[in-house]
Amino acid sequence: MEPTYSTSYTLLERAKNQNDNQAWDQLIANYRKYIYVVIRSMNVNSSDADDILQQVLIELWKYLPKYENTDKKSKFRYWLAKITRNQVISFIRREQSHLKKCDHAKREAQDLYLASIEPPEIERIITQEWQVFLTNSAMEKVEVHFSATALKAFELFRNGQTPNEIAELLEVKPDSVYKYISRIKLKLIQEIEHLQKELDF
Numbered sequence: 001m002e003p004t005y006s007t008s009y010t011l012l013e014r015a016k017n018q019n020d021n022q023a024w025d026q027l028i029a030n031y032r033k034y035i036y037v038v039i040r041s042m043n044v045n046s047s048d049a050d051d052i053l054q055q056v057l058i059e060l061w062k063y064l065p066k067y068e069n070t071d072k073k074s075k076f077r078y079w080l081a082k083i084t085r086n087q088v089i090s091f092i093r094r095e096q097s098h099l100k101k102c103d104h105a106k107r108e109a110q111d112l113y114l115a116s117i118e119p120p121e122i123e124r125i126i127t128q129e130w131q132v133f134l135t136n137s138a139m140e141k142v143e144v145h146f147s148a149t150a151l152k153a154f155e156l157f158r159n160g161q162t163p164n165e166i167a168e169l170l171e172v173k174p175d176s177v178y179k180y181i182s183r184i185k186l187k188l189i190q191e192i193e194h195l196q197k198e199l200d201f
Contacts, residue, residue, distance in 0.1 A: 016065045034133040038084045043116045055087045081126045138191035150180040157181050
């Protein structure tokens with residue numbers, strides 16, 4: 001029976017071995033969405049974001065064996081976000097160099113696009129996008145435990161509808177709506193805490 005890799009510091013240490021394909025695949029599965037979110041948060045379009053993501057993965061594979069977690073600022077997500085930011089900057093420079101060979105109309109449009117890509121302060125990205133990533137990942141895991149009605153009630157609640165309005169829309173009792181929201185909230189908090197422990201090292 002093959003070993004099961006948990007999402008933890010142990011997985012990271014195993015993935016540093018460039019011959020351990022199973023650990024590498026699991027590590028990338030865990031963080032791919034986070035990398036993509038960070039790239040897109042810089043206003044990169046989806047097709048370019050896919051290309052940049054591949055470059056990030058190449059850099060990650062190349063430098064992961066040298067990564068050391070020595071303090072809070074060297075947490076894996078900080079290091080990963082910095083690699084991602086650097087690849088976005090490299091992409092901008094490559095495109096700017098390429099533009100010199102393009103016709104005026106194309107150059108003008110591409111110039112506007114590149115100018116809109118703004119690698120923001122890395123700490124802001126790390127904090128903001130990490131929380132979004134954790135919440136979305138947790139919600140995906142939580143969804144399997146609840147009915148479609150309960151999940152719809154929670155979605156409507158998150159979008160600002162009151163429990164009474166939700167009860168009327170879904171044709172259920174207000175007490176049921178309160179129970180749906182309370183149970184999903186509790187499960188979501190537990191899952192976020194679990195992911196925080198597993199992924200944030």
